[in-house]
Amino acid sequence: MNAKFLVLNFAILVIAACTAEPGVPLTVSDVRLFAPLTKSHAAVGYLTLHNQSNAPLTIDSISSTNFGNIQMHETVIRDGVARMQALPAVIIEPGSSLEFAAGGKHLMLMQPTADTAVGANITLEIHYDSGGLLIVSATMQTRVPAE
């Protein structure tokens, strides 16, 4: 019974989050996923996270059925030198947005387990606040527009 209740609650939460119903603390916009540039490289993802609640919201991790490993990273430029550092979690302040964008925070999508070529539909599972889950989908894009 408890398990059924949890599954039902989980399903409602996922649907609610995706459709940005009132009361859902996390919404996502501007998801862009770029295919690996060579066979051996990682794909990269950018998106903007919005905390709709009145309390800080923690993004614990991001996973996908298309990738075995997704990490949140940040490129930091200090004294003209670019360094990449892993982000174990990120916190979004109440009512604020957090942008993952080129040259800053980004997702590294590694160990592909399914089709991740340009045009593939990718599902991201965003885990937040120790139990919350938001599922978003995006199409894998090519990094450079045709000239």
Next chain:
Amino acid sequence: MHPIRKFLLITLAVLALGGGAAAVFMQLQGAHELPSHATVIPAPMPLPEFALLDHAGNQFDRQSLRGEWSLVFFGFTHCPDICPATLQQLAIARGKVLAADGGQGNSFPRIVLVSVDPERDTVEIMREYVANFGADITGVTGDIDELKKLTAALGIFFEKSADGSENYNVAHSAVVLLINPKAEFHALFSAPHDIENFVNDVPILTGS
């Protein structure tokens, strides 16, 4: 002549002269437009001798940079964010400048990616990688000691992370260098980069 009429005539003459001088000054300024973002090296610095390989496996040295303008970025192909983002910005800037030029061509420098990770970036990987960013881009890799001759002379920093994994990262200078057709370090663009900075400044710097 009435003093007031004389005063008005003098004032008009002064205004006319001033306006003419301002127009001439503005025209001269336009002819010598300054870049808005790039830093120009006061005395362009000749590149040192070095011997690396381009993505076709041919020798790439100082001589290879003679005869045309080049925008040079130091990065590596496993870099997921700033390297492809910078190359993408340069490729888009090139498209914009060439389109503004009426498709005449040859008015934007060649783009050069020099790998700071020659251990993993073989000629074959460089060839596959740079093909993502259009035709007029050259990938360069090779012996690390030869690479250091170039980076040391240009003040380019790079450092492999010490995590020991095969997915190691390389910290590196994020600057884009403009090399003139005499193979001299002519100007630089500091990070963070913006497409419009390249679109605006490159034609001014190269005189195209």
